[in-house]
Amino acid sequence: MTTGNITGLGHAESSPSIQGDKITWRDDGSVIVYNISTGKEIKIVNASTPAIYGDNIVYVRSKYENGQPADYQTAPYNSLYLYNLITNKEVQLTDYEHATYVFSIYEDRIVWVQKNKNTRLGNISIYDIPTKRVSDISIDGRSGSPDIYGNVVVWTEYQNGSTNVYMRDIAKHKTLKIYSNCIGGKVRSPDIYGNIVMWTEDQNGSTNVYIRDIDKNKTSQIYTNWTGYCLSIYGDRIVWMSGSGKGDNFHSDIYMYNISTNETTRITNNTYAREPAIYDDKIVYIDSRSDPEYREDRNIYLYNLSA
Template sequence: MKKQPTFKLNHDLSLILTAIVAVAVLVIIFNFTSLKNYLRGISRAAVINIKTEVPVLNDTAREDELWDLAENGLAYLSLTTYNINDTRVMYYDLLSGQLPVWIATGNVIDFSSVKTNGAYVIYVKNKTIYWHSTFDNPFNGHAVPKLPTDTDVLCDIGSNNKIIFVRQSGGTTNLWQYQISTGISTQLTFVNSNKQDINYHYNVITGDEKIVWADDRNDDLDIYLYDFAAPNPNGEQITTDLSDQYSPSIYQNLIAWTDERNGNTNLDIYLRDLSNSDAGDQQITTDSKNQRLPDIYKNVITWEDLRNDEPTGPMTGNADIYMYDLRKNKEFAVSAVPPGQPMSGDQLRPKIAGNRIVWTYAHGISTGQPPFGYSSPNKDIFMAVFDELNLIAPADGINFSLDIPFIDITLQWEYSSDSPLMPVFYIKTLLNGQPFPPGSDSGVAVGKQTIFKLKSSRIETYPDGTFTWSVLPAGLNTNPDNWALAESRTIIKKTAADLIAPPDNTEILPQTIFDWSDIPNANLYIAKIGGYLPEGKFLYLPLPGNISEFVITQNIYDLLKPLSGEKTYTWTVSGTKLPTPTDWQTIWYGPALTFKVKA
């Protein structure tokens, strides 16, 4: 409180209070379009019944195995149970929904890698890499040039149409690159070692490009990195644990992989953030069964999970798909069937791109028998689509400030979905843990925009306290479980002063000092006095300037003094920027104290 000169009270002003909302935000909310029971951990993913759309004979008997996913399409192998020589590389455009493109055919053992970036499908067939435009006619593939003695093993392709591959050449195994636009191949690494599970990421915004792979040069498998911004012909070792680490996936500076450091029957998913070297290897999964084969996109990791696997037959189990949101630090079941329920088959090798998680679903037993076929579960490709809502502004824990000019608070979030239509958004606010305003358990509709502005003049009318706000799209807002999972942020408001002196129910005299706590950036204090005006009305007394005390002068004392006996008054003070008496009736005031004046 500031010790300042006395100001004379003005008796012609009045003021009342009202309430507020403060709200808004984000969360990585996962509204799986076809998964009605998602938040309970029971999912029914919509089948991408690709096999019925393959324009070939006997398509109803085909088995489809996912190999790669781009934002607009997926690459897979389509097999028959009666003829393993009729194995086809296929591409399916998720956006158009047209019939899959037949890329190549051969024996099932001919293919060791199939990848896509949406514009091209690349694959290794009989130790040679082929690339194929998804707009070409079938079988119009192009081979990556090599020497007759070279053997190509694995490949990947970025959104820049660069192919990264593992080549055995001259007695060594190394990473190479091939640019489709130039037709030129270049060797990248010069260390002879087994290199597997390569994954290449190209950042279309920054142009950064990185490769990760599993490498056995240290007699165990470790994760290695090749960064084009700082090329190292040896690669950079990422993991050093003496157990095996493999199947890495990279997105920008985030690398996820399968890790055996907790035992080869307790595989876990680990993460390394290249932009945060102090964090080291971060364990993502902790379940005692196997979690493996991760794929990462933006802030989401998905993987194959055996925590519910209790096989009931020789060909079926219960491998499931899980995901982890790095923003929320939360794990979600995508395809899990709770233990104790009938097993429905294995969900295998998930891939994630955009708002889609796609995987191979192995269920039942095929009818093909050797020597003309092979025996395996029937395989289809399933997909879960999720919506994502991420908070942008303001930062968590901000304080509402009575600054000059008025500082409005803009709540902003981003929303992504497979639907082209923007939903109506609902903002839910808790004030000190309770719904605000009361009864708004499902939130308040704010329209289809992803921004909502809280006017400073409105905020002044809200009660003091901590406002916790969240955002959900229409359809999710009526389920309390969804709000419990939604990301939230807080706004702290404090404009009502804490009353310091005189003590409550004290008799005052001339020169009594009324003192209260400072309100930062307030250029005006309003004292709300009860008991002076008739009919329970309040007197609102402006105290110009940033004065956090006033002294009762003889003139003021005489105005308050009753004709006989004693009279009790209430008082409270609030800081404001609002200039008019009408405004002063709406701002928020804290609890009042009492004082007495005797005749």
């Protein structure tokens, strides 16, 4: 266990995200944006699944077939939106279609995959905020889970029965396959920060965690038979949630791994914590500790590693 300071920020259903001094999450069909420095928050109604960088927030608006708003992007029609906290202007990035979105934002660029809701396959697109230009990164229709840092975009691509990890350097216009798993395996959710790319692989009934050092052109397996979910990386720190027990004895906690020291630290203790995200020395996560019987009442917490 660490000795950091924990602060409750209010009710939250899911999707916490943190960047700089701002935290976003989804609650009651709206996106909440909380400023750590000022303690102020704003609400964006009829929105879900937020991601934030600086003063730009990306999220999904959804609606049912009759055109009525829906509170989550599992509804039939979804559209991706961009909102700027300084100008208070909202821009619709995509049309409403039968699709779900996975997306990421870094500085002035947004990457997303528009997936067909039946096949769960799609292509990676990138949007440049200043120029409003959309470009396609992948076009084979079998891509997913994009993430971006600087000029580098990473994603998964299904080919010939296996899932591979790809990386594209936007500035150099160069695409590279950085990992290929065995047929029948499943690579999930690549995440990038700096020169480190991280992902998980399901193979033969177990899940393993890998990291790729782009500068050193080296891939390392850091966990075997991993039992966690919801990986997030910042610097040389990786956080995730891991559950234990069954039924009334089930608990889930947040853990952190330090790439430099190879040390694993438990952040929470016998709670119902989930969906961690990390930025600098701060971790945000959802926890239903206030409702141990039913675990339906969820709140968001901020954990400061430096406190």
